[in-house]
Amino acid sequence: MPPKSKAKKRKTSEANQSTLDSFRIGQPGRSQTAFPPKHHTVSTTSTTTNDRMQQQPTTSDDSSTSAKHNNLHAGSFLGSFRQHALIDKVPILLCKETPSTPALSNEQIIDTFTKLDNVLRSILHQTPxxxxxxxxxxxxxSVCxxxxxxxxxxxxxxxxxxxxQQEKHVIMGETDQDTFLDTLDDHWTTFCQQLVTIRNIFMELDRRYIMSETPYPSILHLGKSMFRKIVMGVPRIQSKTISGVLKLIQQDRDGLDVNLNRLRSITQMMLDLSLYDDVFEPSFxxxxxxxxxxxxxxxxxxxxxxxxxxxAKDRVQQESEYRIATYLDKGTKISLTEVVTNQLIYTKIDIILSQGFDDMMDHCERESLAILYHFVSSHESITKLRTAFGDYIKKRxxxxxxxxSKDQVxxxxxxxxxxxxxxxLHDSFDNNPTFANAFKESFETFINSRRNKPAEMLAKYFDTMLRSGAKQPPEHRIESHLDKVLVIFRYLQGKDTFEAFYKRFLSKRLLLNRTTSNDLEKSILGKIKSECGPDFTKNLEGMFKDMDISADINTTFKESKDYGEQDSIPLYVNVLAQGVWPTYPTTxxxxxxxxxxxxQAYQTFYTKSFKGRKLAWRNALGSCVVKSHFPQGSKELTVSLFQTIVLLLFNDTTKSTMDYKDIALATNLDDxxxxxxxxxxxxxxxxxxxxxxxxxxxxxxxTFAxxxxxxxxxxxxxxxxxQQEQSTEERKETQTKVLVDRQYQLEAAVVRIMKSKKQMTHVALVNELFVQLKFPIDATDIKKRIESLIDREYLSRDQTDNSVYIYQS
Structure with a gap:
């Protein structure tokens, strides 16, 4: 791509200026070297290094003007023309014009006009x-x-x-389209140079007449206006110019070699002649x-x-930066960028999103997504991009x-x-809040599309991270990782399902002493509490309290008389409150x-210490540490209570083997x-x-041996x-308990709402339930629970309108 250059400001004489403006001079004024009229004197003094020369005042008349001028060794400036001085400095004193100056004779006027006309024609025709x-x-x-x-x-x-008129015919005579612009540009450039020369000669006419008596600010503008009207006003010339410029621009876009200087000169000509905005730009x-x-x-x-x-990004950059800086006007940038972006992106946005958006998201092509986002960020198409973003998240x-098959991961x-x-979101979509909201809404939608299972797997994931045994990262890294998991937890609607499974997993971690850290457990529990409130974590916090109380009770038991009368088998008992912990079967x-x-000794101690309480042993949760001896060496085995009972049967050396039925009879375990x-x-x-x-x-x-x-x-x-892992029965039991608890919560919410409102329509009651309840419910469950409350006379139907419920106080 051609090198870029800084964009130029419209209609100013900078890098893209026309030949005409490159010869611009200052405001016209009285020339310091103009000879004074008759009977006025000029004192000229020059100073050199070694001597001083004084020229005496002299009088001058019209016939001697040229001679006196040629005898002066003064430096003079007229526009862009300069006579080189032979002395260092010439101060010139201008005297006031005498009001009574006699008029020029007709012969002088005719002669002067003839001479000026010859000079003008010699400039225009480039003759000596x-x-x-x-x-x-x-x-x-003098004429002025x-x-x-x-x-x-x-x-x-x-x-x-x-x-x-002559220029018009010459330019129109150029029939070759390829050389037409060259001819036009050459004539325009030459005319601009001629205008500067003419303006410098006719500067007094500019100052004394044109600026005040004509609609033109200067001879330059007069020349421009005439060129625009007579030459560029011809439809054929104008259309050939536009088509020629457009052809060159297309060749430039296609990567072909183009005379950029010529192209820049022609576009600048149209700017100078005020043809750019109204004639060229619409066609362009x-x-x-x-x-x-x-x-x-x-x-x-x-x-x-x-x-x-x-x-598309490269193309828009070429148009908005390179071409604007090289040969187009800066004012074209906005409209040019808009139409290029519209053709490349906006008109194709549906195809881009349908054919490529999902693939870019799948491969995390953040740079390409950023290009697309910045194209549409200020356009109505951003709505389509945001919708595609949300739909992708839902589908994935x-x-x-x-x-x-992917539940475990x-x-x-x-x-x-x-x-x-x-x-x-960060790298491609600039953390746009509307895109962030679309992400949250879509994430919440799909994670709740499968009832209960995401909540269960989330609780299990917490259990995996908080359970000791496997190789785990440092505690602070675990907590940081679980903070990310809590973000997903926020999207769950069935948080009661999560709570039920989390409670069951937590109970096994605590009872089997398999938690990584109690401090970490309580830290995560505190974060869940801040998300869901104290009622949500009340039972979970009660479990930790029971473990602390159990530790104190065990210490007291080991110091008691009841423990001292038994064999020295270490015993540790966890006493659990029935309403706080998950339910376990009695075996x-x-x-x-x-x-x-x-x-039995522990039970005797406990009943004496806590009157009115009854212990129910949950043997399935018991564990033991057994010292075993094998010919290859002794081992320390950590096993469940059930495993321990079976292993102890093989201490009887009189029996080399035991069959399944004998073991079942000796342990009383179910099949x-x-x-x-x-x-x-x-x-x-x-x-x-x-x-x-x-x-x-x-x-x-x-048989076993x-x-x-x-x-x-x-x-x-x-x-x-x-039995230490979650069994299918336990999962079903947990899910059933969640459903039962939801029924109770739903009925309690109906009674609470009706007690405050006294009378409500079915639709209003359902809407209020959807607002108050935090778990997903459907209309069928609501209807069943309302019917149950009507049967139990908590509610009644209005006799005139069955859709209206009345609270029975």
Whole structure:
């Protein structure tokens, strides 16, 4: 692309000035070297380095003017003409004109007009003339001074008009389109130079007559006006000029070599002649629309949307910067930029968005998106871009949320997706608030498109991050990461579902001592509290309180007499408030004698310490640390209470094997639980028992034996138990509890609203429920709960209008 240059201001003589304006001189005034009229004296003094020369005053008349002028060794300036001085300085004293100066004779006037006309024609026809320009200037001044400026002006205008007619015929005679502009520009440039010379000679006419008696500020403007009217006023010349300029501009756009100086000169000529705005620019804009309308269609067919946007950016930059700075007027920039952008972007915005927007978002092409955004940021098309942005988020989010095969990575995928969109918002969309709102609305829409599951997986993700055992990043990094997860939590409508699953996961972390840090747990809980209020976290905070109380009770029990009478088996009991913790099934098992007696001792201690309270043991949550001895070495096993009971059966050395039925009879475990326990001990990573037949499925006919060949590199081993993970039954139970709690909340809200309003229509009641309740509800559930309240006589229907409910106080 041709080099850029600074844009030029319209109609000023700077880099893009015409030849005419490049010869501009100062305001016309009385020449300091003009000879004074008759009977006036001029004192001329010159100073050199070594001597001083004095010239005596002399008188002058008209016949001796030229001679005296030629004898003066003075430096004089007339416009752009200069006579070189032979001395350093010549002070000239101007005397006042004598009012009684006699008029010129007719012969003198005719002779002067003839001489000036010859000078004028010699300038216009570029022929030699014996009369010097300084003499011509003095003759013009004399004519003006002695009262003949009007006649001189008429002669000047007539001669210029005659010359313009000749110029018109010469230019019209140029039939070759390729050389027409060259001919026009050459004649215009030459005429501009001639006008400057003429203006310098006829400066007194400019000052004394043209400026005050004609509509033209100067001879320069007179010449421009005549060139515009006589030459450029010819439709054929004008149309050939416009078409020639447009052809050169198209060639420049196509990357062909163009005479930029010629192009700049012609456009500047149209500016000087006031043809640019009214004649050239409309045709130029029209041709630009046509050019880029065709190019946009052709380019879009062969380029990808990303490459097309870069092409559009380059094109707009070329038009608005390079061409404006090189040969177009600065005032064209706004309209030119608008039409180019309109043809390349606005008319193609639907195609760009439908064919390329999703792909740019998928590949996070922030630079291309930024180009598109800045094109439409001040145009109504920004609404379409914002809509496409929101629709993309919904489509992509629904795919992530509704695919059951991706449930386990749902939250991590959502976090990555949100990070990508946040970067695009910042880097491409300038953090536009309307785009940020579109993102929030779309995110909330798709994350709630699948009821309950996102809330469950979010709670599980918290559990994974807060549970000890796996390799975890430092605590401060975990908290920072979970802060991002809380942002997704804000979009959930079913926060009660999240609370139910979070409570179940938290309970296992606390009871199985698998939390990374209690401080971190409480920090996250405090943030959830600030989001949802104290009622939301009341039970969760109660769980931590129970754990603290249980620690104090255990300390007191170990110091009591009841504990001292038992064997030295360490015991730690967590006492849980029934309404705070999740519900767990009661499992009756047969404990070894020493374990059973120790539990009985704790129960005796507790009932004595807390009158009126009753303990219900939840054996499924118990865990033990068992020291085991194998021929390959001793191990310390962390196992569940159920696993412990089964392992202790194999301490009986009189039995080398035990079948499934014997184990079931000895432990009193139900069939489903026992099979999970035996599978974890004989089919897992650490095979403490040997199963026959050796497969991964436990049946009633299997037999089990102590694995004397067991070995492991670690001394402390954790034997994972299936019952410690969330089972399908637990999930269903949690979901059912959420539904029941929602029914209670819905009924309570209906009664609360009706108690305050006393009477409401069905539509008004439903609308109020949607405002007050924070979880998703549908009209069917509302109708069922209202019918239930009517049956229980909390509400009644109006006898004249069944759609109106009345509160029964």
């Amino acid at each position: 003339n014996d009369l010097g320009f300084q003499v011509a200037y003095e003759l013009c001044r 001074l002695f009262g003949k400026p009007k006649e001189l002006y008429n002669d000047l205008e007539s001669t210029l008009n005659e010359h313009m 804009i029209s041709s630009t629309i046509q050019y880029y309308g065709t190019e946009s269609t052709e380019t879009m067919d062969r380029l990808s949307i990303t490459d097309y946007l870069q092409h 989010g629904v795919r992530m949320v509704k695919d059951p 749902m939250v991590s995928t959502l976090l990555s997706f949100k990070d990508e969109v946040d970067k695009i 009756d098992i047969m404990l070894p004698t020493n374990m059973a007696s120790l539990l 489903k639980e026992l099979k999970r326990v035996l599978q974890s001990l004989s089919c897992g990573k650490h095979k403490l028992l040997v199963k026959q037949p050796p497969n991964d499925t436990v049946t009633d006919e299997d 102590y694995n004397s060949n067991f070995s492991a590199s670690a001394v402390r081993l954790k034997i994972n138990s299936i």
